[in-house]
Amino acid sequence: MSLRGTAVIAGIGQTEYGKLPGRNPLSLNVEACRKALADAGIEKDVVDGLFVKYPTSTFHSMYGQTVAEALGIQPAIGGVWDQGGAANASMIGFAVMAIEAGQCDVALVTFADNPRTGTRQAYQRGWGDDAVYGWFGTPAGYAMIAQRHMQQFGTTSEQLGAIAVACRKHGAANPGAQLRNPITIADHQASRWIVEPLRRDDCCLVSDGGAAAVVMSAERAEELGVADPVPILGFGQGQTSWEVAQRPDLTSTAAAVSASKAFAMAGLGPKDIDIAEIYDCFTITVLLTLEDYGFCAKGEGGKFVEDGALELGGALPLNTAGGLLSETGMPGMQLVLEAVRQIRGTAVTQVPKARTAIVSNQGGIMHTHSTLILGR
Amino acid sequence: MTTRPEPEIDERNREYWAALEEGVLKYQRCLGCGNAWLPIRSECPRCLEANWTMVPSSGRGRLISWVVYHTSYHPYFEDKLPYAVAVVQLEEGPRLIASLVDEPSELRIDQRMVLSVQRDDGRARAAFAVDRDYAR
Ligand SMILES: [Zn+2]
Numbered sequence A: 001m002s003l004r005g006t007a008v009i010a011g012i013g014q015t016e017y018g019k020l021p022g023r024n025p026l027s028l029n030v031e032a033c034r035k036a037l038a039d040a041g042i043e044k045d046v047v048d049g050l051f052v053k054y055p056t057s058t059f060h061s062m063y064g065q066t067v068a069e070a071l072g073i074q075p076a077i078g079g080v081w082d083q084g085g086a087a088n089a090s091m092i093g094f095a096v097m098a099i100e101a102g103q104c105d106v107a108l109v110t111f112a113d114n115p116r117t118g119t120r121q122a123y124q125r126g127w128g129d130d131a132v133y134g135w136f137g138t139p140a141g142y143a144m145i146a147q148r149h150m151q152q153f154g155t156t157s158e159q160l161g162a163i164a165v166a167c168r169k170h171g172a173a174n175p176g177a178q179l180r181n182p183i184t185i186a187d188h189q190a191s192r193w194i195v196e197p198l199r200r201d202d203c204c205l206v207s208d209g210g211a212a213a214v215v216m217s218a219e220r221a222e223e224l225g226v227a228d229p230v231p232i233l234g235f236g237q238g239q240t241s242w243e244v245a246q247r248p249d250l251t252s253t254a255a256a257v258s259a260s261k262a263f264a265m266a267g268l269g270p271k272d273i274d275i276a277e278i279y280d281c282f283t284i285t286v287l288l289t290l291e292d293y294g295f296c297a298k299g300e301g302g303k304f305v306e307d308g309a310l311e312l313g314g315a316l317p318l319n320t321a322g323g324l325l326s327e328t329g330m331p332g333m334q335l336v337l338e339a340v341r342q343i344r345g346t347a348v349t350q351v352p353k354a355r356t357a358i359v360s361n362q363g364g365i366m367h368t369h370s371t372l373i374l375g376r
Numbered sequence B: 001m002t003t004r005p006e007p008e009i010d011e012r013n014r015e016y017w018a019a020l021e022e023g024v025l026k027y028q029r030c031l032g033c034g035n036a037w038l039p040i041r042s043e044c045p046r047c048l049e050a051n052w053t054m055v056p057s058s059g060r061g062r063l064i065s066w067v068v069y070h071t072s073y074h075p076y077f078e079d080k081l082p083y084a085v086a087v088v089q090l091e092e093g094p095r096l097i098a099s100l101v102d103e104p105s106e107l108r109i110d111q112r113m114v115l116s117v118q119r120d121d122g123r124a125r126a127a128f129a130v131d132r133d134y135a136r
Helices: A025-040 A063-071 A087-100 A128-133 A138-153 A157-172 A185-190 A218-223 A255-266 A283-293 A301-305 A333-344 B014-021 B075-080
Strands: A007-014 A049-053 A077-080 A106-113 A193-196 A209-217 A230-239 A275-277 A356-363 A368-375 B026-030 B052-056 B060-069 B083-090 B095-100 B112-115 B127-130
Touching: A007 A025, A007 A087, A007 A218, A007 A333, A025 A063, A025 A106, A025 A209, A049 A063, A049 A087, A063 A077, A087 A106, A087 A209, A087 A230, A087 A333, A087 A356, A087 A368, A106 A333, A128 B095, A138 A193, A138 A283, A138 A301, A138 B060, A138 B083, A157 A185, A157 A283, A157 A301, A209 A218, A209 A333, A230 A255, A230 A333, A255 A283, A255 A356, A255 A368, A275 A333, A283 A301, A283 A356, A333 A356, A333 A368, B014 B026, B014 B052
Parallel strands: A049 A077, A049 A106, A275 A356, B095 B127
Antiparallel strands: A007 A209, A007 A230, A106 A209, A193 B060, A230 A368, A356 A368, B026 B052, B060 B083, B060 B112, B083 B095, B112 B127
16 A cells, blocks of 8 residues: 555745744744644644654754643644654654554644754764764765765766755745855865865755644645645655764665655656755765665766756756755755745746655765655 | 863773774674674674674775865864874774875775874874785
């Protein structure tokens, strides 16, 4: 039995993105949920599932209950799911499964954080005892993978730059984006090294903000008179437990497992996808994901992205609101929201006749991966 | 002046760090299933038994990948920039994070490397140099 299309994203909501002094993650969660409920056109009383990713910058025990209390709801099922940046898309899949299993009827999935005005320490920590070697921070893990990919397949920094150029171009067209200046390959090449071979323009933003989605069955959406529900055609997850140093293959990732499950549920393949909202915490993440999703062969990501294929009007418009590199550094939920807008036909950078969108979320250093396929 | 970050030494990893002080890189080998691994852990991640011993590595391996830090995430490394960090696979199988002796411009993946313990300040650490005996 396939769950293809049995559930929908009935509503989406978000706060402003960027630097939001004076706002805390709880307040941002409430605003995002309030707007998502309003977008779905439903009252909060019907919500009986609440799935929350805790703020990455500061861990809170029992945070799902904290958010439920702030929302004044008593969900039957829910709590916090910790998969790093993969969690938001994964929780949408869990919500669909919970609905299908009769464990809840209407679910809210929400995330908010304020690492820009708060602390960004979570991204800069040493990796256990390997801090002795100066092995610190998230960018270095991705740089280690990028270096291997470059040497193994001839991928260049300029090709990674093409990914940043596409995201920055789309962010520049989005009035709600945090970073709105487009760049050229030359600008990318002139940006300073963070951890070589990754440059500043290969690295995502650090942002405050919140975003939420309402999930329910297609049937319930009809009963409740939801104006513009977007069907969830497929979802999947994939994970590796190995840290970067122990991982047997640095350049093939669990995105392949995740996508194969999502494509199988949807009965679709890469050629059927109109728009890609791919987690771009770093440019190399996009390259690996496109390869592992089957949009091109392993090792050919550089060639696939270098000639504008990812830009509006290209073969596979990518991160049409700017992604983590330009819209907001938020870990993943913004990509789901943009996919919903594109399928509804209400996006600022609307791709004509967009009928299918694939969304990737991923966490750690390519440890956890989650895929959603939305469409009609 | 800030000092280099220190590992957390406990009963499990004391022998590992003590061996490095003697110029030897040790890894764990399971006496039940033969699995070999790093970093130090309590149970074999293949058979899950705690029946292991520590074995000295030949110190030979190959370079899986490396990065060069141009950003410091800890005060100690501020005046060490740029510095390199590598992933090396020992010929016995285990992989580890280590420092590099050679200039990054001389490096390529899968190159043969040889252990060259560094103790320039504080605790002895695993570092690797290009193995000139194998250099092509
Ligand atoms: Zn064993």
